[in-house]
Amino acid sequence: MARTQVAIIGAGPSGLLLSQLLHQHGVDSVVLERRSREYVAGRIRAGVLEQGTVDLLVQANAGERMLNERLVHDGFALGFAGKSFRVDLRGLTGNAVSVYGQTEVTKDLMETRIAAGARLIFEAHDVSVEGFDRAHPTVHYSHGGRTHTLTCDFIAGCDGYHGVCRQSIPTEAMQSFERIYPFGWLGILADVPPPAHELIYSNHERGFALCSMRSVHRSRYYVQCGLDEKLEAWPDVRIWDELRRRLPASVADAVVTGPSVEKSIAPLRSFVVEPLKFGRLFLVGDAGHIVPPTGAKGLNLAAADVRVLYRALAEYYRTGREELIDGYSAQCLRRIWKAVRFSWWFTSITHKFSEDPFSRRMQLAELDYLTGSSAALTSVAENYVGLPFENPPI
Numbered sequence: 001m002a003r004t005q006v007a008i009i010g011a012g013p014s015g016l017l018l019s020q021l022l023h024q025h026g027v028d029s030v031v032l033e034r035r036s037r038e039y040v041a042g043r044i045r046a047g048v049l050e051q052g053t054v055d056l057l058v059q060a061n062a063g064e065r066m067l068n069e070r071l072v073h074d075g076f077a078l079g080f081a082g083k084s085f086r087v088d089l090r091g092l093t094g095n096a097v098s099v100y101g102q103t104e105v106t107k108d109l110m111e112t113r114i115a116a117g118a119r120l121i122f123e124a125h126d127v128s129v130e131g132f133d134r135a136h137p138t139v140h141y142s143h144g145g146r147t148h149t150l151t152c153d154f155i156a157g158c159d160g161y162h163g164v165c166r167q168s169i170p171t172e173a174m175q176s177f178e179r180i181y182p183f184g185w186l187g188i189l190a191d192v193p194p195p196a197h198e199l200i201y202s203n204h205e206r207g208f209a210l211c212s213m214r215s216v217h218r219s220r221y222y223v224q225c226g227l228d229e230k231l232e233a234w235p236d237v238r239i240w241d242e243l244r245r246r247l248p249a250s251v252a253d254a255v256v257t258g259p260s261v262e263k264s265i266a267p268l269r270s271f272v273v274e275p276l277k278f279g280r281l282f283l284v285g286d287a288g289h290i291v292p293p294t295g296a297k298g299l300n301l302a303a304a305d306v307r308v309l310y311r312a313l314a315e316y317y318r319t320g321r322e323e324l325i326d327g328y329s330a331q332c333l334r335r336i337w338k339a340v341r342f343s344w345w346f347t348s349i350t351h352k353f354s355e356d357p358f359s360r361r362m363q364l365a366e367l368d369y370l371t372g373s374s375a376a377l378t379s380v381a382e383n384y385v386g387l388p389f390e391n392p393p394i
């Protein structure tokens, strides 16, 4: 029977980053991932990194390419009522955000782990976790046509919203909080230059639109769509037309169109489970919480959980003390709920929820107030760049 100190389920950004930081502190782990390495490395998702996430990736020795290739954004724009208003993140907070795709973060982490000789097991099927209320939990899985058992001291559930770890916890032991939004995001990725250097979040009476990017040559756009929309109903030309209609004219004129590289529809939800620790099982990242992508917090929250957990486990293996481990859930949840609040609020002022004219006037009044108040803008900016951490890195 194989053994490790920490069994990590899932090789997304949280699983890989946790494995690397533990390795740097002399803690052994095995990562079990149900998908192939190529699939995980090609998955297209988030793109905006807070400085705290950048710092953690650098600390993990996985930040070199990111520091060379990232786009540093000192602000973003809010489009509404036909105008575009710049939120000066640097001027308001002294901080900026970095645009660097999650796909690239994952590739960098994977290469760093593989170079360090990590035990990463891709295409591990039928993963099940048990005994996390005892000193030595076990993980069962099948791989290469054989079944395997791994014993460990701790299990880190880094297996995303649909993973097995949260589902293995008795429902009476946890409380879930959820808000499902009545719309989704239709995303298009294309190898065309973005219309501006920074992101543009646009509130429009037809629905929300976002101009984002992965590099100066690759743009990522989103338009709010109905939950029952099918991708087949959205040929590229329809997306480009709809996008331009929802942007301020000056921005719409600068949009360069081209064939899509990828298209997808994602539902929007806010979700948190409490607590995030059950005996010797921890929920990390999307396994424990989801935010709508407005505000770009999902990946950054996952990194923030990892930051708390690797410190707690490193401290446990160094001293035998369990205070940090026991405090994992409470410490993470304080940051998570603030990010859930920000993402929910940002979604609520930028998206179309109904045809109700009163709600529309409220949104426009809020945007008008926001862009005219340095106090309100500072609040937005400090949430967007990422709230400060309580503890320095170790």
Ligand SMILES: Cc1cc2nc3c(=O)[nH]c(=O)nc-3n(C[C@H](O)[C@H](O)[C@H](O)COP(=O)(O)OP(=O)(O)OC[C@H]3O[C@@H](n4cnc5c(N)ncnc54)[C@H](O)[C@@H]3O)c2cc1C
Residues within 6 Å of the ligand: 009, 010, 011, 012, 013, 014, 015, 032, 033, 034, 035, 040, 044, 045, 046, 047, 048, 102, 124, 127, 158, 159, 160, 161, 162, 163, 164, 264, 266, 284, 285, 286, 287, 293, 295, 296, 297, 298, 299, 300, 302
């Ligand atoms: C379509 C989409 C678009 C997104 N866009 C944005 C965005 O623009 N901005 C933003 O901030 N965030 C965005 N997010 C959120 C962001 O990508 C996530 O917050 C981030 O991926 C969380 O990382 P994670 O490692 O916790 O989970 P994941 O990235 O979901 O990784 C979980 C891993 O676990 C594996 N796994 C699942 N079940 C099992 C199992 N039973 N056994 C073994 N392995 C398993 C999965 O294959 C996966 O590799 C988006 C998410 C999605 C789904």
